[in-house]
Amino acid sequence: MQKILTALVLGVASLAALAQTPAPGAAAGDAGTVKFAVNGMVCAFCAQGIEKRLTKLNETGPLYINLAQKVVAVQPKAGMQLDVAKVKAEIVEAGYEVTATQPVPQTVAAIRAEMKAK
Template structure:
């Protein structure tokens, strides 16, 4: 158990270090929304915690969080792009696991409408 905890702490520290200093060519979503698959979100409080962290970021615009589908969608503000590693780090630091990311051409509103239809 102690080894697992140590590995988690070291992994989180490494992630935080890379998030603070993005490498040249770090992934960004230049013109679209980024969807994150997130494990560990189970209640409205979970969604609220993620939303609070992401809305504080200067480049994030509209957000959509779907607990049932375990999706967080982030759209950049006009003229800006999403730093995928930075957003992922915020979600991880909030206590959740990001299992995948996907840049999509849809707006958050379109994703919300699509998810409601399913």
Template sequence: MRTLLILATAGLFVASAQAAPTTRITVNGMVCAFCAQGIEKKLTAMPQTRAVYVDLGEKIVAVEAREGQTIDVDKVRAEIKDAGYDVVKVESVEQSVEELRAAAAKAKKK
């Protein structure tokens, strides 16, 4: 029983260590692919960024941190505002950028 508890605890630790934190930002003012490219380029250049996803239709920007790092939310907010857009909401989500991208693609097919 003790071994089972240790294995279960270790499994949870490994799973949580592998999940990279993703910051999801709702943005107003993005209306074209050029807007999305500009934001994506700026955020991808940040050293702690693993991946970026911009969805014009849903007005979201998702930034996933590299393993062992965190996203500087204030810097992301500043980059978006400097590009001329309004940050409406910032939240941390469990999904990776790839999972968010896949969910958006699936929703668009419906």
């Protein structure tokens, strides 16, 4: 019984350590799809300006911008990671305020479908 308990405790400790270990190739500040809450976007020209800046980044894949919800969702290209600080800086330099940043497990397509359903 003692051996089983010890093995269980070691297994839980190993899983906890594994959960805190970054994925291979991931650096601090990197994430998968990220949703940004952005103030100041009021028209299609605003969305176009943000889209133009973000598509110039090498790691940026699909984008979704929702003016009504004040959301910009960015997904990295396949096999790449987003530098969240870099993306946020691009939005700020375009003249908008980023009020929140949230890594999410969904793809941009799933976020688009979710937003349309609201």
